[in-house]
Amino acid sequence: MNGHNIRKKTSILKKVFCYLKAARVDGWYIIAVFFLLGEWYSDQSFPIFYSSIGLLAVLGIISTVFWINYVFDKEVDELAGKDISFLNYISQEEMIISSFIVFFISSIILFLIDILAVIFGVLLFILGLLYSVPPVRLKVRPPFDCIVNGLGMGTIPFFIGWSISDQPLNYLSIAIGLIASLAVIDHYFLYTSFDVDSDKEFGIKTSCTKLGFKWSINVGMLLFLCVLFLSIFYLRLSAITIGFIFCIPLILGILFQKDRVYVNMLVGSIFVTWSGVVLFILAISSYSALPIFFFIITVLFASYALIAYSKLTKYHQNNRTK
Helix, strand or coil: CHHHHHHHHHHHHHHHHHHHHHCCHHHHHHHHHHHHHHHHHHHCCCCHHHHHHHHHHHHHHHHHHHHHHHHHCHHHHHHCCCCCHHHHCCCHHHHHHHHHHHHHHHHHHHHHHCHHHHHHHHHHHHHHHHHHCCCCCHHHCCCHHHHHHHHHHHHHHHHHHHHHCCCCCCHHHHHHHHHHHHHHHHHHHHHHHHHHHHHHHCCCCCHHHHHHHHHHHHHHHHHHHHHHHHHHHHHCCCHHHHHHHHHHHHHHHHHHCCCHHHHHHHHHHHHHHHHHHHHHHHHHHHCCHHHHHHHHHHHHHHHHHHHHHHHHHHHHHHHHHC
């Protein structure tokens, strides 16, 4: 009997781990940054209870979006050699059902906070369905792939964070929402440009496959200049603007660096640098637990990335000398 209970607990823990793996925890980080920015620009504070449960609800909804995406990308992911071993323990039907259950629970949590937050949470879930589910499947319909990414990963989380403080949307919130969306789209072009060759091989249509590697990088850098200008125009030297200013050397590095390995390193450093600066400013301005916690996460992630980049650089240099 005890052996049966142990196996049952192990099975449950295995499923929980698989769901977390499919939820793309790295995506949680992006959502959290824009959610916290929404709260900060709305009310200049982070009430720990409402901030925590609001963020938990948003992360729940974005997790369901990722789960559904994996269900409808299963064949493509297998061809691309991606690790989707979690689908060996969770059936596609179960993952879809779980997505709707978690979405429903998350919506109830947001309803207890603010009705506007619920509306944006529902919009986020609907966008996720339109992004992944046939026949619409916006992820293979440029330029809607990058637009949905900008809205779903930047603007909507920012608006939910803004509404947590029971504040109606105004001119400033819409301006920052646009900046958030463009910042994500900018990173989307820079980051996804490195998937152009593999996506073309498997017949995947994206904005980057339409443009090619070089032009995807160029569009990404052009968008960076646009979002920097908008940030200075609307926000002056705010946390968001200062974060972009710190990223200028990385953008210049991409402009002058020809080696794709180093360009990839620079691209990977941009969002970490920007969010790290933003979270540091929010942490010292508010002395609140959440921005301090995510800033520590940023430092740990940056340290790990530096070690990985250092090893990759040595490996790349050794190969070039052979």
